[in-house]
Amino acid sequence: MRLLLVEDDPMIGEAVLELLRGERYAVDWVRDGDMADTALRSTAYDLVLLDLGLPRRDGLDVLRALRARRDRTPVLIATARDAVAQRVQGLDAGADDYVLKPYALDELLARIRALLRRAAGRAEPVYEHQGVSIDTVTREVRVHGQPVVLSAREWAVLEALLARPGRVLSRAQLEDKLYAWKDGISSNAVEVYIHGLRKKLGNELIQNVRGVGYLVPPA
Incomplete structure (x- = not known):
C-alpha cells in the first residue's frame, strides 16, 4: 500500500515516516x-x-480540492487543532477520520488499517481466500493454517491483490503500491515478487490476465 x-x-x-516504512x-x-496537491494530482495513493x-496552502484547502475532483482516497487528518468546531470542519470537508497530536503511534497505525479496510469494503x-489468510494487524500469512x-x-503485492478478489491490477498499478518516489524499480520487479508468491502459496492463487495484469480470482 x-x-x-x-x-x-x-x-x-521523520518519526512517522520510519514508523510507516517499518510497517511495510x-x-x-x-x-x-x-x-x-501536486502529489495527489499526479499519483494514486491508498x-x-x-x-x-x-506552509503555502492550508491542509483543508488541499482536502477540499481533492474531494472537488471526486477523488475518494481515504484521508486521515493528523493535527494539533483540537477545537471541536475545527474537527467538524475537517470531517465536513471530506476527511474520513481524525487523530489529534500528540497521538499514540499504535493508535495512528490502527486508524490507518481501519481506513484501508473500509476502502477495500x-x-x-483477516482476509481469507482459497486457503490463504493474511492478518493485516500482525502481518502473518498462513496457507491452510501453516505460517509462511x-x-x-x-x-504488499499479496495484500493488494487479496483486498479485492476478481479485480485486475496491472504491473504499473502494483508498482505504484510498492514503491515510493525515491525507490529504484527494476523492470521485472513485479514478476519476481509474483513468482516468489506462487512458490510459497501455490500457483493457483494469482493468475495472469494476458496483456493486462494479475488477479486473485473470486471465490
Whole structure:
C-alpha cells in the first residue's frame, strides 16, 4: 500500500515516516500544501495522512480540492487543532477520520488499517481466500493454517491483490503500491515478487490476465 504523508514538522515527519516504512508501507513525504496537491494530482495513493497547518496552502484547502475532483482516497487528518468546531470542519470537508497530536503511534497505525479496510469494503482484519489468510494487524500469512514468511514487497503485492478478489491490477498499478518516489524499480520487479508468491502459496492463487495484469480470482 502506498501512502502520502503531509507533514511540515521535520521531527514528526521523520518519526512517522520510519514508523510507516517499518510497517511495510511505501510512503511519500511532502512538507507543504502545494506539494501535497501536486502529489495527489499526479499519483494514486491508498491513503493520505494530512496535517492541516501547512506552509503555502492550508491542509483543508488541499482536502477540499481533492474531494472537488471526486477523488475518494481515504484521508486521515493528523493535527494539533483540537477545537471541536475545527474537527467538524475537517470531517465536513471530506476527511474520513481524525487523530489529534500528540497521538499514540499504535493508535495512528490502527486508524490507518481501519481506513484501508473500509476502502477495500472489508470490516475484518483477516482476509481469507482459497486457503490463504493474511492478518493485516500482525502481518502473518498462513496457507491452510501453516505460517509462511514473505518479504515486505511480496506482502504488499499479496495484500493488494487479496483486498479485492476478481479485480485486475496491472504491473504499473502494483508498482505504484510498492514503491515510493525515491525507490529504484527494476523492470521485472513485479514478476519476481509474483513468482516468489506462487512458490510459497501455490500457483493457483494469482493468475495472469494476458496483456493486462494479475488477479486473485473470486471465490
